[in-house]
Amino acid sequence: MRRVGIFLVLIICTVPLGRAAYDLSKVDLGKIPIASKNKVDFARDIYPIFKEKCISCHGPEKQKGDYRIDTKDGAFKAGDNGFNIIPGHSDRTPIVLMVAGQIEEMLMPPPKKDPLTDEEIGLVRAWVDQGAVWPDGPIPEYVKKIEFVRDVRPIFEKSCTECHGVVKQAGGFRLDRKEDAMKGGTTYGVVIKPKNVAGSSLLLIAAGKDEDIAEPEKHKLAEKQVELLRRWIEQGAEWN
Ligand code: HEC
Numbered sequence: 655m656r657r658v659g660i661f662l663v664l665i666i667c668t669v670p671l672g673r674a675a676y677d678l679s680k681v682d683l684g685k686i687p688i689a690s691k692n693k694v695d696f697a698r699d700i701y702p703i704f705k706e707k708c709i710s711c712h713g714p715e716k717q718k719g720d721y722r723i724d725t726k727d728g729a730f731k732a733g734d735n736g737f738n739i740i741p742g743h744s745d746r747t748p749i750v751l752m753v754a755g756q757i758e759e760m761l762m763p764p765p766k767k768d769p770l771t772d773e774e775i776g777l778v779r780a781w782v783d784q785g786a787v788w789p790d791g792p793i794p795e796y797v798k799k800i801e802f803v804r805d806v807r808p809i810f811e812k813s814c815t816e817c818h819g820v821v822k823q824a825g826g827f828r829l830d831r832k833e834d835a836m837k838g839g840t841t842y843g844v845v846i847k848p849k850n851v852a853g854s855s856l857l858l859i860a861a862g863k864d865e866d867i868a869e870p871e872k873h874k875l876a877e878k879q880v881e882l883l884r885r886w887i888e889q890g891a892e893w894n
């Protein structure tokens with residue numbers, strides 16, 4: 655009798671359950687960025703991340719894996735692998751585990767696409783832990799505030815100050831200090847005009863659209879970075 659019992663258990667365990675949930679046995683919670691401590695606001699903190707990093711594949715146009723995350727119904731609907739958002743449990747929520755690369759072959763966004771930053775993962779985690787609140791009705795648009803120190807300075811430091819900084823000031827232009835940067839260079843004059851996107855030739859130079867600039871390939875930034883600089887200038891080009 656006992657043997658039959660064990661036999662039955664074996665059969666039941668090997669019969670496919672129809673709904674194969676993800677294998678969470680290899681999840682290493684220590685490798686997932688910690689949840690943000692702040693109170694998360696869906697429209698301000700979370701939806702912009704989905705919009706920027708998920709919706710091209712999980713939105714109105716494409717629903718990869720038969721999943722969409724631009725609508726509440728879509729985001730909370732169960733797929734072949736069960737629910738993708740489990741309110742209150744970031745440690746078991748597939749979208750959190752996926753963005754942190756903790757579900758095999760399911761890194762989201764997929765490899766080579768712009769991954770979520772630790773800060774963004776921390777926000778999504780906190781959102782789920784705080785109940786995954788997604789208010790009904792239209793989602794208010796939030797314009798992400800560009801922070802100079804976090805967003806802009808690293809671009810200048812990585813791509814510009816080598817020639818426009820302490821050691822060299824090509825064209826009499828330096829980008830490591832506000833006063834000099836806002837004054838501009840000898841040929842172009844002022845290239846950053848706060849709130850004046852059209853008048854800020856820095857954007858043309860960085861977009862590779864200024865035909866007269868020296869060493870154009872040294873001046874061309876990625877489209878995303880130019881867009882960030884554009885929004886920084888639009889928002890007032892502050893240096894703090
Ligand atoms: C470039 C396209 C692309 C982007 C961007 C992308 N995904 Fe995916 N996603 C896929 C593909 C393809 C699949 C199906 C993979 C499979 O089933 O093997 C998938 C599957 C999924 C699934 C599983 C759906 C189900 O129920 O089986 C979830 C959840 C998911 N993605 C979440 C996200 C989230 C969250 C983001 C943004 C942080 C994101 N994805 C960004 C392409 C993308």
Ligand code: HEC
Pocket residue numbers: 810813814815816817818824825826827838839840841842843845856859860867868869872873874875
């Ligand atoms: C490898 C060196 C190098 C790098 C890196 C570089 N530049 Fe330049 N830049 C130059 C040179 C050379 C000139 C032309 C100087 C001249 O005309 O004498 C120039 C000119 C300029 C000017 C015009 C200054 C003027 O009025 O004459 C601006 C604005 C400028 N660069 C911005 C940038 C920005 C923004 C970046 C980063 C995205 C950058 N540069 C990266 C070498 C560089």
